[in-house]
Amino acid sequence: xxxxxxxxxxxxxxxxxxxxxxxxxxxxxxxxxxxxxxxxxxxxxxxxxxxxxxxxxxxxxxxxxxxxxxxxxxxxxxxxxxxxxxxxxxxxxxxxxxxxxxxxxxxxxxxxxxxxxxxxxxxxxxxxxxxxxxxxxxxxxxxxxxxxxxxxxxxxxxxxxxxxxxxxxxxxxxxxxxxxxxxxxxxxxxxxxxxxxxxxxxxxxxxxxxxxxxxxxxxxxxxxxxxxxxxxxxxxxxxxxxxxxxxxxxxxxxxxxxxxxxxxxxxxx
Numbered sequence: 001x002x003x004x005x006x007x008x009x010x011x012x013x014x015x016x017x018x019x020x021x022x023x024x025x026x027x028x029x030x031x032x033x034x035x036x037x038x039x040x041x042x043x044x045x046x047x048x049x050x051x052x053x054x055x056x057x058x059x060x061x062x063x064x065x066x067x068x069x070x071x072x073x074x075x076x077x078x079x080x081x082x083x084x085x086x087x088x089x090x091x092x093x094x095x096x097x098x099x100x101x102x103x104x105x106x107x108x109x110x111x112x113x114x115x116x117x118x119x120x121x122x123x124x125x126x127x128x129x130x131x132x133x134x135x136x137x138x139x140x141x142x143x144x145x146x147x148x149x150x151x152x153x154x155x156x157x158x159x160x161x162x163x164x165x166x167x168x169x170x171x172x173x174x175x176x177x178x179x180x181x182x183x184x185x186x187x188x189x190x191x192x193x194x195x196x197x198x199x200x201x202x203x204x205x206x207x208x209x210x211x212x213x214x215x216x217x218x219x220x221x222x223x224x225x226x227x228x229x230x231x232x233x234x235x236x237x238x239x240x241x242x243x244x245x246x247x248x249x250x251x252x253x254x255x256x257x258x259x260x261x262x263x264x265x266x267x268x269x
Contacts, residue, residue: 002126004119008110015106019134022099025092026138026145032089033150040157043165054078058162068167075158079151093147100138107131 005012039048046052057078062068082089107127114124 004110004114004123004126008113011106011110011113015103015110015130015134018099018103018106019138022096022103023138023141025096025099026142026147028084029089029092029096029147030145030150032084033147033154037150037154037157040154040161043161050082054158054162055166058166062167068162071163071167072155072159075155075162078158079155089151100134103134104131107134 036048036051039046039051043051043055054075058068058074061074068074080088080090084092087095107130110127111124114127
């Protein structure tokens with residue numbers, strides 16, 4: 001009875017190929033979602049690239065916009081953009097159903113061809129059996145795998161982590177980093193400054209020209225102050241050995257004027 005499959009090899013191969021790819025695609029999606037659900041139980045140390053990308057994107061949006069108004073919508077947008085190569089997860093899910101329908105279509109093509117060739121019902125019955133068994137297995141596996149339910153559980157876990165754990169820690173972490181490294185050196189302000197600074201040419205200046213001129217001017221000013229203070233010290237405190245005991249120190253009018261001028265210059269610096 002199943003000799004018809006050997007006689008119609010092309011139709012049989014196409015029918016079985018589409019059926020197998022459809023089932024494998026649905027199983028692959030279920031495995032990917034289940035792996036992500038397991039990783040969401042410990043999001044702080046996850047190694048999943050997609051979940052790391054979700055955390056990084058959420059943290060950036062939270063800092064740039066001072067919070068995320070609707071976290072479930074953010075998670076829905078993230079899940080809708082999940083992809084495996086050029087195809088998104090949603091596209092793979094619908095592609096699995098389309099491939100199953102193509103398998104049934106090729107079974108119908110085989111039945112029509114057998115009827116046109118005048119074959120009996122017993123000879124074309126294997127195509128009916130294969131199509132019904134394929135549909136039964138496909139829908140049974142779809143129910144067991146429950147891809148939509150896994151996606152829903154993944155969304156619940158992500159919303160719970162982002163809303164109840166990560167969002168409450170971002171502000172504390174930013175405050176700690178600003179306390180350690182100073183305000184303005186951590187957060188979105190620093191990121192924007194680095195982005196604008198990165199557009200120009202990066203150079204390293206060991207000592208700016210203005211800084212060198214200022215340093216030289218400070219050195220010259222300190223030397224002048226030192227010289228003036230030495231002069232004042234020499235006038236105010238003459239050599240003790242050259243002054244006899246019990247003899248008052250007297251200054252001439254020229255020395256008093258010079259002393260007064262030096263004191264004014266010294267005090268006005």
